[in-house]
Amino acid sequence: ENSSPTEFDNPIIKYDTDDPTRKKGDIIYTADPAAMVKDGTVYLYTTHDQQYKTGKDYRMYDYRLWTSTDMENWENKGAVLEYSDFDWARGDEKTGNAYAHHVVHRKDKTGKDRYYFYATVEGGQTNEAFGFSIGVGVSDSPDGPFEDPRGMPMILLEDTARHKSHTWRNIDPAVFIDDDDRAYLYWGNQQLWWVELEPDLIHLKGEKYSVSDDGTMQDRDTSDVEIHTVDTLPNFEEAPYVSKHNGLYYLVYAAGFPESLAYATSKSVTGPWEYQGIIMEPLPNTTTIHPAMFDFNGATYLAYHSAELPGGGSYRRSVCIDRVYFNPDGSIQTIKRTFT
Numbered sequence: 001e002n003s004s005p006t007e008f009d010n011p012i013i014k015y016d017t018d019d020p021t022r023k024k025g026d027i028i029y030t031a032d033p034a035a036m037v038k039d040g041t042v043y044l045y046t047t048h049d050q051q052y053k054t055g056k057d058y059r060m061y062d063y064r065l066w067t068s069t070d071m072e073n074w075e076n077k078g079a080v081l082e083y084s085d086f087d088w089a090r091g092d093e094k095t096g097n098a099y100a101h102h103v104v105h106r107k108d109k110t111g112k113d114r115y116y117f118y119a120t121v122e123g124g125q126t127n128e129a130f131g132f133s134i135g136v137g138v139s140d141s142p143d144g145p146f147e148d149p150r151g152m153p154m155i156l157l158e159d160t161a162r163h164k165s166h167t168w169r170n171i172d173p174a175v176f177i178d179d180d181d182r183a184y185l186y187w188g189n190q191q192l193w194w195v196e197l198e199p200d201l202i203h204l205k206g207e208k209y210s211v212s213d214d215g216t217m218q219d220r221d222t223s224d225v226e227i228h229t230v231d232t233l234p235n236f237e238e239a240p241y242v243s244k245h246n247g248l249y250y251l252v253y254a255a256g257f258p259e260s261l262a263y264a265t266s267k268s269v270t271g272p273w274e275y276q277g278i279i280m281e282p283l284p285n286t287t288t289i290h291p292a293m294f295d296f297n298g299a300t301y302l303a304y305h306s307a308e309l310p311g312g313g314s315y316r317r318s319v320c321i322d323r324v325y326f327n328p329d330g331s332i333q334t335i336k337r338t339f340t
């Protein structure tokens, strides 16, 4: 219990430097936390808000990594992936391109560690349409570099055209690997979708394709891929995150707008998901909240973002962490925010 803090110096990420003489200009705005735990270390991957103070939309170019072994001290590992690392990404210095992401780890058949970075990036549509796609980068190190083994996105506008047809519907990937080693990708804005992944974690189950000389895919065909929807989550807005605690599956998500934090539970990773309620109300200065729920050293934590640093706002957010406490029936208590 000593190693599981109950209060946090929120927001936990404030500066883009470890130099103790830091200045106001060293403030970094981070959002959309995704946690990966491995060998006694928490790897917290965040997006990076680079909007000017008065800007009216997201400007996001790279993904940042912060690591901790005690949940109190965070080491700044810098940018580990940029939107332009995807050849198919589209954007320029005026547009934001790197939305929320998720990172998982698995050993390959030879026992080698592999890290899979699922990212939301604009571009890569088959018909040159504007819109967000979900792509994947793979690395043998948690801090990258991540390389795109597909050469094209995993999820395109055409895959979800039947529901909620706006161009930012395919955002916010969350991958969960179940105890039987089967893996699932969840994502969506205003509609939650999920699909099973192939054991290689880079193809959708049932996806057909041929491979070109450089090993990347071409002629992608997803007509045999089963894309499921989850329709039991009231006010589902975005940012799904699936985890398992004490034998029960939890799906936390951003609900409504401005966003609250809601959750559902299930006995199976494929649902049905039973709505359980709101555990955090909208936060100061930001319309979004983007949760990640994870275990570390025997305790459960919630990472999310507020916008409470000087100059903060909906496009200049800050990652926070607080503890999650379960009731005996598995329900989650309202999250108590802490500031040390």
Ligand code: FUB
Residues within 6 Å of the ligand: 031, 032, 047, 058, 099, 100, 120, 171, 172, 238, 239, 288, 289, 290
């Ligand atoms: O950070 C950009 C977008 O805002 C994310 O993809 C959403 O989850 C919301 O936090």
